Amino acid sequence: METQTNLSQKISFTKEVKNYHPEILTDGALTFLEALHNRFDERRLELLRNREQQQQLFDLETYPAFPENTKEIRNSEWCAAPIPADLQDRRVEITGPVDRKMVINALNSGAKTFMADFEDSNAPLWENCLQGQKNLKDAVNKTISFYNPKKDKTYQLNEEIATLIVRPRGLHLNEKHLLIEGKEISASIFDFALYVFHNNERLKENGTAPYYYIPKLEHFTEAIWWNDVIDFTEEYLGLEHATIKVTVLVETITASFQLDEIIYALKEHIVGLNCGRWDYIFSYIKKLRNHKDFVVPDRAQVTMTSPFMDAYSKRVIQRCHKRNILAIGGMAAQIPIKNDEERNNQAFAKVKVDKEREVKNGHDGTWVAHPGLVPLAMQVFDMHMPEANQLDVKRNDVIVTEENLLEIPQGTITERGIRENINVGIHYIATWLGGNGAVALYDLMEDAATAEISRTQIWQWLKNEVKLDNGLRLNSNMFHMLFEDELKTVEKQAGTDLFNGKNYQNAVQIFYKLVTDERFEEFLTTQAYRYL
Numbered sequence: 001m002e003t004q005t006n007l008s009q010k011i012s013f014t015k016e017v018k019n020y021h022p023e024i025l026t027d028g029a030l031t032f033l034e035a036l037h038n039r040f041d042e043r044r045l046e047l048l049r050n051r052e053q054q055q056q057l058f059d060l061e062t063y064p065a066f067p068e069n070t071k072e073i074r075n076s077e078w079c080a081a082p083i084p085a086d087l088q089d090r091r092v093e094i095t096g097p098v099d100r101k102m103v104i105n106a107l108n109s110g111a112k113t114f115m116a117d118f119e120d121s122n123a124p125l126w127e128n129c130l131q132g133q134k135n136l137k138d139a140v141n142k143t144i145s146f147y148n149p150k151k152d153k154t155y156q157l158n159e160e161i162a163t164l165i166v167r168p169r170g171l172h173l174n175e176k177h178l179l180i181e182g183k184e185i186s187a188s189i190f191d192f193a194l195y196v197f198h199n200n201e202r203l204k205e206n207g208t209a210p211y212y213y214i215p216k217l218e219h220f221t222e223a224i225w226w227n228d229v230i231d232f233t234e235e236y237l238g239l240e241h242a243t244i245k246v247t248v249l250v251e252t253i254t255a256s257f258q259l260d261e262i263i264y265a266l267k268e269h270i271v272g273l274n275c276g277r278w279d280y281i282f283s284y285i286k287k288l289r290n291h292k293d294f295v296v297p298d299r300a301q302v303t304m305t306s307p308f309m310d311a312y313s314k315r316v317i318q319r320c321h322k323r324n325i326l327a328i329g330g331m332a333a334q335i336p337i338k339n340d341e342e343r344n345n346q347a348f349a350k351v352k353v354d355k356e357r358e359v360k361n362g363h364d365g366t367w368v369a370h371p372g373l374v375p376l377a378m379q380v381f382d383m384h385m386p387e388a389n390q391l392d393v394k395r396n397d398v399i400v401t402e403e404n405l406l407e408i409p410q411g412t413i414t415e416r417g418i419r420e421n422i423n424v425g426i427h428y429i430a431t432w433l434g435g436n437g438a439v440a441l442y443d444l445m446e447d448a449a450t451a452e453i454s455r456t457q458i459w460q461w462l463k464n465e466v467k468l469d470n471g472l473r474l475n476s477n478m479f480h481m482l483f484e485d486e487l488k489t490v491e492k493q494a495g496t497d498l499f500n501g502k503n504y505q506n507a508v509q510i511f512y513k514l515v516t517d518e519r520f521e522e523f524l525t526t527q528a529y530r531y532l
């Protein structure tokens with residue numbers, strides 16, 4: 001299995017690794033990774049075990065609640081550290097994978113910041129992750145360029161570019177190719193450490209600093225873990241304390257009950273929270289999946305105006321502004337539609353409504369998935385938010401109870417909804433296995449978070465044998481019929497050759513297992529990663 005051993009004799013790589021990327025995996029970087037792993041990995045694994053224990057409680061029909069023992073943190077007056085100048089105005093943030101051309105396009109897009117994503121929109125092939133680090137290093141050094149021979153087009157950075165924020169992979173993921181004393185390293189540590197190690201000096205020269213988005217936190221103790229990792233890193237690399245800044249995604253139902261606690265744990269490093277709406281919906285369904293009568297309607301019917309989503313986003317705004325940090329909105333899934341003006345206008349109109357809702361509610365910025373949406377989002381925020389942010393909008397009027405955060409959205413479950421989930425789930429997983437973590441399907445952006453909703457819904461609906469809007473009950477026979485039938489559509493859309501190839505065939509298998517296994521798999525990416 002292990003083919004190369006490095007200087008400390010403790011680090012090795014799996015045999016699949018053909019390119020060691022010596023410019024990224026320098027001796028210094030590897031020693032740093034080892035130090036972080038030794039110090040923090042046991043604790044990370046313990047935090048993951050805590051998630052399992054928490055789930056066992058939810059399975060006994062308890063519900064997430066505001067923690068009793070942290071009341072003091074919620075009720076007392078305190079604020080997070082000041083926000084650096086180049087993170088004060090984040091009205092439009094573009095997100096995208098760490099692909100070289102897209103990094104350049106995103107930095108040039110006119111957005112205030114760019115979230116370079118090793119997570120939801122990245123298929124974590126070794127090459128993608130290492131080349132991604134190289135792309136970011138070149139971007140920070142302003143030497144990045146890309147040539148597309150098909151278009152005979154060279155890509156380079158503009159004079160003015162977006163501020164860079166990096167999203168490492170979540171705590172549940174390992175980077176399976178790099179082993180320390182035979183153990184896979186945490187993917188969070190891997191992505192986080194390589195970026196700060198290679199770029200902190202140049203970022204400082206550029207007048208900025210290492211900035212991160214932290215994904216998928218489930219508990220404030222996980223925020224404490226991150227805080228300790230960051231403090232250790234600053235000391236190890238000789239950075240001034242509190243140089244590294246983070247924005248935390250609130251994208252699990254459990255985190256939503258611990259906003260003050262998360263901010264408090266990171267209060268010298270945190271500059272904002274973000275409403276990661278897609279993972280949030282996924283988490284809501286997942287965590288409560290074993291509750292009796294807990295059924296969520298078709299994916300398309302769960303929106304930001306569903307009461308539980310409305311409550312969540314308003315509470316994020318209120319708690320952020322109380323603690324003097326930014327409340328960033330989320331991602332509307334619509335992207336520009338080529339060659340169809342009318343449908344394109346409809347898509348833009350939907351994004352506009354979403355961004356207007358966000359800015360009027362008090363969000364300080366928002367996300368877009370495509371450069372073509374930057375001007376629209378910018379216009380909306382410029383119109384309703386004349387200052388750099390709206391930290392002064394305290395939203396003391398917002399009262400959100402535990403019940404509000406848990407309110408089950410109303411709606412219907414339809415055959416169409418089942419088919420769409422099957423179709424999108426399989427296409428997405430096949431694309432992911434092909435090394436691409438984000439894809440346009442039916443004119444919507446799909447990534448790991450949206451695909452998680454699709455497969456979790458089917459699992460939940462099957463388990464509950466839900467009643468459809470046509471009066472029929474979904475049982476395993478009906479599901480198999482729909483599944484087989486939808487596969488024909490998927491084959492037609494992909495083309496028979498591609499469909500019969502490895503990625504689609506594996507995707508079909510993975511999806512089928514995910515939705516029909518009695519045991520629920522926590523993340524589709526951990527299952528699919530075995531095939532990468």
Ligand SMILES: CC(=O)SCCNC(=O)CCNC(=O)[C@H](O)C(C)(C)COP(=O)(O)OP(=O)(O)OC[C@H]1O[C@@H](n2cnc3c(N)ncnc32)[C@H](O)[C@@H]1OP(=O)(O)O
Nearest residue numbers: 095096102105106120121278331369370438439440445449
């Ligand atoms: C739930 C969440 O976590 S949301 C955050 C994570 N998800 C994401 O970040 C998704 C980001 N978006 C994307 O990856 C892409 O927009 C997709 C895959 C949805 C669609 O991409 P494409 O099919 O290439 O779109 P399209 O053909 O319209 O792109 C036009 C140009 O814009 C570029 N582009 C599109 N989206 C982005 C982006 N997010 N960042 C940078 N460039 C982009 C394309 O590379 C292309 O460039 P080119 O003309 O120079 O060749």
Ligand SMILES: O=CC(=O)O
Nearest residue numbers: 276277278279449
């Ligand atoms: O990461 C963002 C989300 O919506 O999920």
Ligand SMILES: [Mg+2]
Nearest residue numbers: 120276279449
């Ligand atoms: Mg997410």
